[in-house]
Amino acid sequence: MIGKLVMLVGALLVLLAAIGVIRFDDVFARMHALAKGSTLGVVLLLAGAAISLHHANDTTSLVLAAVIQLLASPPASNLLSRATYLAEHIPRRLDVTDEGRGTDAGDS
Amino acid sequence: MTDVTFVILTVAAILFTVRLCVGPTLADRVIALNGIVLAGMGAIATQAVATDNGDFLPALVAIALVGPISTGMIARYLERNRE
Numbered sequence: 275m276i277g278k279l280v281m282l283v284g285a286l287l288v289l290l291a292a293i294g295v296i297r298f299d300d301v302f303a304r305m306h307a308l309a310k311g312s313t314l315g316v317v318l319l320l321a322g323a324a325i326s327l328h329h330a331n332d333t334t335s336l337v338l339a340a341v342i343q344l345l346a347s348p349p350a351s352n353l354l355s356r357a358t359y360l361a362e363h364i365p366r367r368l369d370v371t372d373e374g375r376g377t378d379a380g381d382s
Numbered sequence: 383m384t385d386v387t388f389v390i391l392t393v394a395a396i397l398f399t400v401r402l403c404v405g406p407t408l409a410d411r412v413i414a415l416n417g418i419v420l421a422g423m424g425a426i427a428t429q430a431v432a433t434d435n436g437d438f439l440p441a442l443v444a445i446a447l448v449g450p451i452s453t454g455m456i457a458r459y460l461e462r463n464r465e
Contacts, residue, residue, distance in 0.1 A: 278383040281428060285390040288417075288424055292397035295417060301409050304401075308413045312420045319387075320442075323427040332436030336427065339439075339446040343423075350416075350450035353457035358409040361460045 277325030284318030287311050301358055309351035316343055384432040388425065395421040412456050419449045 294307025317340050324336040395418055402414035423445055430436045 278387075278431065281387050281431065282383060282390075285387045285394070285424060285428075288421060289390050289394045289397075292394035292417060292421075295401050295413065296397050301407055304410060305413055308417055312417060316420050316423055319424040319427050323431050326431045327434070327436055329436060332430065332439055335436065335439035335443055339423070339443045342443065342446040343450075346447075346450035350453040350457070353454045354409060354412060354460075357457040357460040358407070 277322045280322030280325065281319050282322075284315045284320075284322060287315030287318060291315060302355060305351060305355050305358075309348065313343065313347045316340075384428055387428045388432075391421045391424050391428065408456075408460065412453060416449060416453055419445060423449075 288311070291308050291311030294311060295304050298304045298307055320336045320340040320343070324333045324340075327333055327336070398414045398417035398421065402411055402418070405411045405414055423442055426438050426442045426445075430439055
């Protein structure tokens, strides 16, 4: 029961990430919504399933998938945002600090 | 309660599909595809709980390995394509 509730919370976080990906109006804002919201959402979903299932085989598979997701997803998002910053010609806004300018990532 | 989880994941996947179709840049499409993969992972876990049968969970581990690697490879492609 508690595991299914945790799974429901995780699914709601994935839905929030989807709404953020739909409604934000900047590429980096959309990446932020997906990277943060859905990483926690999927890890909560897998943790809830690991609580609900009782065989040790299933639980270890779910924990392994959650650990892989938690370790590998943020570096992938970081790589993608850096590549987008370099590749696309994002309009430079004047009211925010552009921390990539002048560094290795910003002299494009 | 697992039915509600399925419905929520389906709605999230539909929203990601809309962004995949209309996304202005390639990075938008990449993150939409990443979100669809994540919703599918959640659906596999939910199906294992709903039927109390964990036969598909090794596929979940494989998808969790492949998804971020594919995102990183597309990022390298974008960066190579710059000049």
